[in-house]
Amino acid sequence: MTAFVRRAVQSGVQDFRAVQKCPGNMDMHTHVKKQEKDNSLVLTEKSPRPLQFSANRSTSPGYQESFLAAEFLTAVKYSKSPQANVEGLLHHLHSITDKRIYRLPVFIPEFCAKLVEELENFERSDLPKGRPNTMNNYGILLNELGFVDALTAPLCEKYIEPLTSLLFPDWGGGCLDSHRAFVVKYALQEDLDLSCHYDNAEVTLNVSLGKEFTDGNLYFSDMKEVPVNERTYAEVEHITGQGILHRGQHVHGALPISSGERWNLILWMRASDVRNKCCPMCDNEPVLVKTLGDGDGFTSVREDREQTVDICTLT
Template sequence: MQPRFCEMLLAEVENFEKWVHETKFKIMRPSTMNKYGVVLDDFGMKTILEKLMESKVFFPEVGGSNLDSHHGFVLEYGIDRDADLGFHVDDSEVSSNVGMGKQFSGGELFFRGVRCDKHVNTETQPEEIFDYSHVPGRAVLHRGRHRHGARATTSGNRINLLLWCRSSVFRESRKYQKDFSSWCAECQRKKKERQRQSVAAIKMDLLRREGQTAT
């Protein structure tokens, strides 16, 4: 996103927050994990968010090719705001996280592997560890089931635009599946282990039969 767009969007968010404060209007915050931030659909951003969701070429294995709804919001972090964000997965199929500025330090994202519901609390493998420092205007696109969190913002104010994209088709199909090895890393690991054990058992059986034939 271009700097001018980020500036205009942040100005709209500040105006909305000012109006909420002056009128003492009660609004719903973006999620149960955040006390600060606004839902963008609440003040006329629905159309532009739908445009952002139109790209359907990423993560087709988790519904990325048939996204049909979204939840878009801005979150604010800082010393006088929410400082960090705990380890979690998103209520989405595909998530976009755009660093909007302002001046801040800290607040790095950390990712720890993609998981289905059954394996969401399983151990992180070394190759799944990935940390990312925000760049203003640049989006991080990831599966909603990619476990992640944000470290504490240690100075200044960090503002992020989040877009949770959802697929009703994928959510319905997921109800009838038990194996998610096409995208869950732990399902993949367990499947490979079963295959390895099966191959090892076949080899042992062949060796046993060869030994019987030789005697």
């Protein structure tokens, strides 16, 4: 059990995790949603695999503070200080336009190279592989390598949440309780770009892991409720080791690369407090289906408890 889940259980709010049955009329993410559900069913049947694909496990990249960029650690330290506020934090981040998109160094470049190398080892192995979603055919789900406990859960909980609680309190940034971690990969002859979408997340972190490539910038328009003809666009380039923090419901996409290979670590961070009230993919009240694991980050309470969540239909 990750500390995220443990905390939610201890708070008494949650007894099990759930996925949402998005009713009919889905948007462009219908196919993503469907694939995610398929993946979560497969994945919950087996526990995360240790780093068995690595020739030398002791060199496998897990979480160590020395892998984190000094500027990142400073920003996190500031965010945890008693006097922290968003204005002060903005001195430690780069704010991209006025769209509440923030750039900050996250990993040292050496760690990025090591992580990509490990992912390439995994890709070459004959281990079964799920894919993040049907829009990305070459990405890797990090739970399949045991990297959630080893890397992304501590990263979210100890480091990212202090930042998001100041930057995105209105999007559950202070009560993130699960996440989906994956890597996207673009290369010539493979996927080149990612079409315009919003994430199944309250807050997303997208960290560039390299390698060498040209073009492939991210672009952001506006939050999904802004009418299409009123949207404005901002382009954001990748810098190895640096992360882009944004709201999951901010419409965005990736332009095609024109050479090389691009790898990015994506963390879709979820706040059950927010999504339990309104599904971020269909904007309806969630209708939940019980699942093992983190599902899609929705939560509910057991039927035999006095406390129930009347927005959920349990099947």
